[in-house]
Amino acid sequence: MTYKNSTELMQINGVPIYMNDLAEACLRGKLNLFLQGDTGSGKTQLAQDMTQYFPDRNLFILGRNDMDTRELFQRINLEKYRTANSTEELRELTDKINYNLFIVDELPNCVPAVRAQLFNLFDGFVEINGKACPIGNGYSVGIATGNIGQKFTESSNELGRALKDRMHVIVDTDYFAPKSSDTLEILANSTNPRVEFDQTTQATKDLIEEHKKLTSREIPLEKLILANYLVHGLDYCSNGSKRKMKDAWPNQLESHEQGSDVGLILPVSTRAAKSIIRLSEALDDIVSEKQHVQSKDYFESMMHAFKFVSAYSGILNSSLVQANYNNDFYKALDAVISTTKTQYDAQKEAIAVGIEMAYEGKKESRVLNKFTERWEFMRDILNSISEASKETKSSKK
Numbered sequence: 001m002t003y004k005n006s007t008e009l010m011q012i013n014g015v016p017i018y019m020n021d022l023a024e025a026c027l028r029g030k031l032n033l034f035l036q037g038d039t040g041s042g043k044t045q046l047a048q049d050m051t052q053y054f055p056d057r058n059l060f061i062l063g064r065n066d067m068d069t070r071e072l073f074q075r076i077n078l079e080k081y082r083t084a085n086s087t088e089e090l091r092e093l094t095d096k097i098n099y100n101l102f103i104v105d106e107l108p109n110c111v112p113a114v115r116a117q118l119f120n121l122f123d124g125f126v127e128i129n130g131k132a133c134p135i136g137n138g139y140s141v142g143i144a145t146g147n148i149g150q151k152f153t154e155s156s157n158e159l160g161r162a163l164k165d166r167m168h169v170i171v172d173t174d175y176f177a178p179k180s181s182d183t184l185e186i187l188a189n190s191t192n193p194r195v196e197f198d199q200t201t202q203a204t205k206d207l208i209e210e211h212k213k214l215t216s217r218e219i220p221l222e223k224l225i226l227a228n229y230l231v232h233g234l235d236y237c238s239n240g241s242k243r244k245m246k247d248a249w250p251n252q253l254e255s256h257e258q259g260s261d262v263g264l265i266l267p268v269s270t271r272a273a274k275s276i277i278r279l280s281e282a283l284d285d286i287v288s289e290k291q292h293v294q295s296k297d298y299f300e301s302m303m304h305a306f307k308f309v310s311a312y313s314g315i316l317n318s319s320l321v322q323a324n325y326n327n328d329f330y331k332a333l334d335a336v337i338s339t340t341k342t343q344y345d346a347q348k349e350a351i352a353v354g355i356e357m358a359y360e361g362k363k364e365s366r367v368l369n370k371f372t373e374r375w376e377f378m379r380d381i382l383n384s385i386s387e388a389s390k391e392t393k394s395s396k397k
Contacts, residue, residue: 001049003042004186005178010304013295015287019176022308023050025282026169027207028214031275032122032142036312037173043145047103050143053207059102063110069117073097073126073133093133097126100136100208107144115163122166139208168275170312175330214281223280225351226302227273228377229340235267236374242266250317261336266315279305299344307333347375354378358385361393
């Protein structure tokens with residue numbers, strides 16, 4: 001790859017993960033990726049490097065205010081010119097509708113009207129003549145780039161926020177900038193200031209096959225429980241639910257909660273939880289390939305996935321991040337993860353006992369009563385497993 005960056009983003013089971021690993025994990029997981037950073041930080045080059053996995057099935061788009069994304073997937077059929085009854089009959093889909101990867105460079109430059117067109121593109125289809133046309137035969141991923149200072153949201157509209165919601169993973173490339181040794185290598189290899197467009201014609205890995213393998217296997221129960229904690233456990237507060245508080249959060253929390261993670265972060269959405277699990281699965285695969293061992297400790301990959309899905313998703317209390325973490329969103333997430341680990345470690349034994357009993361179709365108050373406050377969601381999970389186990393046993397008789 002042309003992009004060079006030996007700065008570690010994370011370690012999972014002692015295996016270092018770098019920026020290109022994270023980008024590949026997004027491709028494996030079919031997760032849209034937004035690279036946010038200053039001009040010349042390598043965002044576009046990293047995105048361009050990812051096209052090597054889809055050498056004949058990628059589309060590079062420069063964000064412009066006069067762009068019509070539908071035109072990218074249509075052409076005029078000259079053979080029908082004399083017989084067509086309408087402009088619609090003259091237009092037909094190009095083979096670009098089967099492309100698997102598209103890159104939108106400088107996305108925040110686009111005006112809201114153009115961003116609205118991109119909603120469908122990042123959701124995997126394009127609307128033509130009122131019909132939704134799927135892109136990539138079921139597999140399409142979008143990578144977008146934007147400079148620091150360019151925002152997804154504008155006070156005059158909500159289109160930016162809606163588009164941001166379609167970015168499953170957002171990375172601040174300045175936070176994980178290349179080391180000086182990387183810069184030395186980059187400059188020594190080439191003084192061309194432009195993005196290098198690789199002419200590779202053979203993909204090094206079949207990412208679509210990797211994606212199919214990833215999505216065909218069963219999700220470990222531990223990951224599902226951790227995801228539930230992020231959705232339901234982080235929703236807990238003295239008022240019952242942060243979601244129900246709506247705009248009253250965090251100002252009307254109890255005073256002792258406002259300085260804790262209760263006042264720092266909102267629960268993740270179900271959509272975000274799916275992204276976290278998917279990214280965690282992809283990261284585990286990459287670690288397994290590097291280490292040649294499949295780890296069964298899923299906490300690390302889930303929490304790292306949580307960090308990169310959520311840091312810039314809007315669920316953090318920005319005023320508290322600025323006051324307590326010097327506006328460092330990653331450090332704020334690290335604090336939430338630290339608390340989550342303490343909480344999880346304290347409940348692991350009870351969770352294991354509860355699940356074992358539930359699979360036997362049993363429910364005992366002494367176990368269920370261990371799950372209170374932010375862990376109360378476990379009661380419903382154990383009850384559900386227990387009832388399902390009873391039905392299974394009954395159907396076998």
